[in-house]
Amino acid sequence: xxxxxxxxxxxxxxxxxxxxxxxxxxxxxxxxxxxxxxxxxxxxxxxxxxxxxxxxxxxxxxxxxxxxxxxxxxxxxxxxxxxxxxxxxxxxxxxxxxxxxxxxxxxxxxxxxxxxxxxxxxxxxxxxxxxxxxxxxxxxxxxxxxxxxxxxxxxxxxxxxxxxxxxxxxxxxxxxxxxxxxxxxxxxxxxxxxxxxxxxxxxxxxxxxxxxxxxxxxxxxxxxxxxxxxxxxxxxxxxxxxxxxxxxxxxxxxxxxxxxxxxxxxxxxxxxxxxxxxxxxxxxxxxxxxxxxxxxxxxxxxxxxxxxxxxxxxxxxxxxxxxxxxxxxxxxxxxxxxxxxxxxxxxxxxxxxxxxxxxxxxxxxxxxxxxxxxxxxxxxxxxxxxxxxxxxxxxxxxxxxxxxxxxxxxxxxxxxxxxxxxxxxxxxxxxxxxxxxxxxxxxxxxxxxxxxxxxxxxxxxxxxxxxxxxxxxxxxxxxxxxxxxxxxxxxxxxxxxxxxxxx
Numbered sequence: 001x002x003x004x005x006x007x008x009x010x011x012x013x014x015x016x017x018x019x020x021x022x023x024x025x026x027x028x029x030x031x032x033x034x035x036x037x038x039x040x041x042x043x044x045x046x047x048x049x050x051x052x053x054x055x056x057x058x059x060x061x062x063x064x065x066x067x068x069x070x071x072x073x074x075x076x077x078x079x080x081x082x083x084x085x086x087x088x089x090x091x092x093x094x095x096x097x098x099x100x101x102x103x104x105x106x107x108x109x110x111x112x113x114x115x116x117x118x119x120x121x122x123x124x125x126x127x128x129x130x131x132x133x134x135x136x137x138x139x140x141x142x143x144x145x146x147x148x149x150x151x152x153x154x155x156x157x158x159x160x161x162x163x164x165x166x167x168x169x170x171x172x173x174x175x176x177x178x179x180x181x182x183x184x185x186x187x188x189x190x191x192x193x194x195x196x197x198x199x200x201x202x203x204x205x206x207x208x209x210x211x212x213x214x215x216x217x218x219x220x221x222x223x224x225x226x227x228x229x230x231x232x233x234x235x236x237x238x239x240x241x242x243x244x245x246x247x248x249x250x251x252x253x254x255x256x257x258x259x260x261x262x263x264x265x266x267x268x269x270x271x272x273x274x275x276x277x278x279x280x281x282x283x284x285x286x287x288x289x290x291x292x293x294x295x296x297x298x299x300x301x302x303x304x305x306x307x308x309x310x311x312x313x314x315x316x317x318x319x320x321x322x323x324x325x326x327x328x329x330x331x332x333x334x335x336x337x338x339x340x341x342x343x344x345x346x347x348x349x350x351x352x353x354x355x356x357x358x359x360x361x362x363x364x365x366x367x368x369x370x371x372x373x374x375x376x377x378x379x380x381x382x383x384x385x386x387x388x389x390x391x392x393x394x395x396x397x398x399x400x401x402x403x404x405x406x407x408x409x410x411x412x413x414x415x416x417x418x419x420x421x422x423x424x425x426x427x428x429x430x431x432x433x434x435x436x437x438x439x440x441x442x443x444x445x446x447x448x449x450x451x452x453x454x455x456x457x458x459x460x461x462x463x464x465x466x467x468x469x470x471x472x473x474x475x476x477x478x479x480x481x482x483x484x485x486x487x488x489x490x491x492x493x494x495x496x497x498x499x500x501x502x503x
Contacts, residue, residue, distance in 0.1 A: 004410035015344030027071035062382030075128025082106015127171030128181025189231030333377030333497030
């Protein structure tokens with residue numbers, strides 16, 4: 001039985017937890033928008049065509065921000081296609097996902113949905129096939145109250161008040177050869193800087209995200225960030241990170257240690273950004289927007305999700321609809337632990353995506369909406385991780401992995417809410433062969449008691465929620481703990497994620 005010892009003390013903090021850490025992502029891809037958030041004629045659809053059952057689950061999930069409209073989709077997108085009367089909007093071919101885009105949902109509809117969901121919009125702009133002028137035009141259309149042609153056009157299209165969108169992504173994955181308008185770091189850095197300067201001339205309050213590497217395995221990783229930030233350091237607030245993980249070739253140990261890779265990714269980008277800042281002799285810090293992350297079976301299912309043919313451009317095809325297991329949920333919980341551990345520099349993050357497409361929420365046209373296994377660790381972490389992330393002292397047994405070498409068998413993160421006095425602890429047991437014991441020193445929390453404790457675990461690590469069995473996996477109660485004075489002892493089942501709140 002593996003074991004670990006944790007010392008938790010609210011005096012030792014990583015930093016405040018920005019609520020935007022619990023963001024998500026809606027892209028015009030597969031059934032995320034159409035048959036996902038938007039399905040006119042569905043029994044649960046509201047007057048605007050949005051599924052209210054999905055809206056309820058989004059609120060329950062605790063999502064704070066939603067990135068839109070892409071993703072790879074944005075690099076071929078003309079935002080003007082999605083405004084004005086629906087019957088006059090053009091139908092386009094989306095080259096990113098080889099699909100037909102009807103433009104029934106555009107910026108107005110998305111903002112209506114965002115208000116209903118209670119989320120902050122995070123808008124991505126096209127720097128693949130478009131540029132500075134189009135970005136400024138969209139910003140003017142969205143944020144200027146009135147008095148210009150574009151602002152008055154928004155008003156005429158039904159939005160009297162400005163959308164007041166604060167956070168903007170300067171393109172998407174521009175380091176990737178798959179991206180329409182793919183550029184070198186030098187060329188992207190220049191256009192990103194020019195676009196940022198123009199947008200700030202119009203609206204100085206915007207917060208801007210420069211494209212970082214699409215993943216840590218990119219051949220240009222590190223040098224890409226360095227070059228891009230040399231051009232944009234004074235113009236932007238964030239640089240992005242993207243990372244997806246999947247179990248490959250039956251290597252479960254490495255998959256369960258995906259959080260180790262995320263930790264190293266973040267540490268490398270922070271070090272690179274700070275090195276650029278030091279060279280520029282500035283005290284300004286560039287933060288990270290980890291605005292795409294999840295488990296995604298991309299390698300395994302790539303052929304299944306590839307659409308081909310000049311005469312084959314389906315609308316809202318069923319692609320990238322991964323069915324998530326208990327194992328996947330445990331990994332998602334661990335990735336959230338990694339994000340919390342870096343809360344001082346990761347100030348925004350987006351689980352990709354929100355509905356149907358590699359998503360925590362699934363729907364059936366004309367039918368139900370349900371929670372995937374990954375819904376639970378995200379919702380519980382978003383609800384409990386309030387206030388400041390804590391710098392835990394963690395001493396864990398270790399084991400070897402093929403991908404990441406020696407890793408801790410137990411991983412953990414903590415948070416403390418000064419308003420309520422509550423402290424939360426998030427734990428993962430990477431040992432899939434047996435239970436593990438965690439001893440927590442609560443000396444710095446006199447009088448602490450376990451308010452509640454929840455768990456994701458199952459005898460069948462492949463168990464999942466499907467249309468036929470929507471509640472096969474639910475959030476369980478963690479009861480295998482004892483509290484003796486200042487010592488909390490928790491026994492974690494094999495391959496499990498848990499969260500405890502101490503009052």
